[in-house]
Amino acid sequence: MTRVGVDENLAAELLTDFPAEAEIVRLPRTILSPLEVDFWILPFYRRDAEASFRQLRGVKVAQSLMAGVDWILPWLPAGVTLCDGRGIHDISASEWVLAAILASMKRFPLYRDLQNKQQWRGFATVTDGFLSETGAQRGQYTVLGEDLGGKTVLIVGYGSIGAAIEARLTPFGVTVERVARSAREAPKVSAVSELRELLPQADIVVAIVPLTEATRGLIGAAEIALMKRGALLVNAARGPVVATDALVEALEQQRIRAALDVTDPEPLPAGHPLWTAPNCLITPHIGGSTPGFIRRAFQFGARQVRRFMAGEPLENVVTDAGY
Numbered sequence: 001m002t003r004v005g006v007d008e009n010l011a012a013e014l015l016t017d018f019p020a021e022a023e024i025v026r027l028p029r030t031i032l033s034p035l036e037v038d039f040w041i042l043p044f045y046r047r048d049a050e051a052s053f054r055q056l057r058g059v060k061v062a063q064s065l066m067a068g069v070d071w072i073l074p075w076l077p078a079g080v081t082l083c084d085g086r087g088i089h090d091i092s093a094s095e096w097v098l099a100a101i102l103a104s105m106k107r108f109p110l111y112r113d114l115q116n117k118q119q120w121r122g123f124a125t126v127t128d129g130f131l132s133e134t135g136a137q138r139g140q141y142t143v144l145g146e147d148l149g150g151k152t153v154l155i156v157g158y159g160s161i162g163a164a165i166e167a168r169l170t171p172f173g174v175t176v177e178r179v180a181r182s183a184r185e186a187p188k189v190s191a192v193s194e195l196r197e198l199l200p201q202a203d204i205v206v207a208i209v210p211l212t213e214a215t216r217g218l219i220g221a222a223e224i225a226l227m228k229r230g231a232l233l234v235n236a237a238r239g240p241v242v243a244t245d246a247l248v249e250a251l252e253q254q255r256i257r258a259a260l261d262v263t264d265p266e267p268l269p270a271g272h273p274l275w276t277a278p279n280c281l282i283t284p285h286i287g288g289s290t291p292g293f294i295r296r297a298f299q300f301g302a303r304q305v306r307r308f309m310a311g312e313p314l315e316n317v318v319t320d321a322g323y
């Protein structure tokens with residue numbers, strides 16, 4: 001009998017797709033004595049997952065239901081096959097990116113701030129770093145928001161979510177540039193070595209890479225300096241992919257704008273300069289989290305358990321221990 005370890009509080013309806021022949025082992029948040037588990041479904045981004053793992057015996061597969069496994073790799077032994085949740089975040093994360101872009105272009109955060117103050121104000125009296133820039137105000141016309149149509153969007157990390165972002169952007173009539181580790185064709189994806197050449201052309205830059213040693217600080221002071229004045233930087237990847245100090249400086253100088261679902265540090269402490277930086281929309285790392293995502297995650301987990309029990313190759317293998 002295959003023992004599948006899940007969180008003790010997991011709703012029964014999320015287990016309906018799991019094979020009846022599997023034994024579901026509900027794991028308490030604090031595991032006091034060792035428990036036998038063959039296939040471990042990790043809790044979502046819980047810092048105590050490592051402590052839980054130390055109390056598990058016989059784990060052959062650790063299945064993360066998140067796309068990023070940067071927080072698991074440092075402590076999971078090489079003898080355990082690790083699988084990630086690539087694909088199951090595509091809808092939720094790409095929709096967040098689209099919403100963040102549109103909200104920023106249409107200046108919803110600014111208007112929401114004015115609504116909270118019960119103020120009906122035109123731009124003439126609104127203090128915003130970009131209003132006096134060439135292009136933002138044209139002749140006699142006051143600009144109230146911006147179009148997404150016609151803009152150039154650079155997707156840094158053209159993987160599963162990156163492609164889903166492009167699919168959602170396409171109907172808006174934008175030009176999409178794509179960057180990944182290595183170049184490829186159809187569609188044309190540029191190598192990350194070309195990032196600096198591409199940055200000055202983009203109106204919107206979306207970071208959606210995994211956090212690795214190569215991507216830590218990928219968008220640093222030099223890259224931010226290459227962005228167009230007034231361009232929007234969207235970080236839906238991981239906070240440390242963008243150099244926080246350089247970002248704060250550029251925002252405070254009103255050179256660029258930002259929409260962030262992730263920050264460094266996280267959670268962002270009260271009083272941190274990012275909270276009050278101008279033209280910066282922040283959500284607390286919720287981009288991937290929707291009810292639909294949770295359902296898709298456990299449906300995927302159930303399919304992985306079936307593959308494991310049938311001796312078939314698993315999907316989304318990050319480190320293969322050949323169980």
Ligand SMILES: NC(=O)c1ccc[n+]([C@@H]2O[C@H](COP(=O)([O-])OP(=O)(O)OC[C@H]3O[C@@H](n4cnc5c(N)ncnc54)[C@H](OP(=O)(O)O)[C@@H]3O)[C@@H](O)[C@H]2O)c1
Binds near residue numbers: 087162
């Ligand atoms: N905000 C949220 O709630 C949320 C939700 C889900 C995911 N995420 C983040 O999004 C990340 C991407 O997820 P995904 O499912 O799209 O992953 P994925 O399918 O593995 O795609 C990752 C992409 O990043 C590229 N990449 C990796 N290292 C790079 C580097 N050094 N320079 C440039 N590009 C690099 C890869 O290039 P190649 O194609 O050449 O390998 C690939 O195109 C996750 O790892 C996670 O950190 C955040």
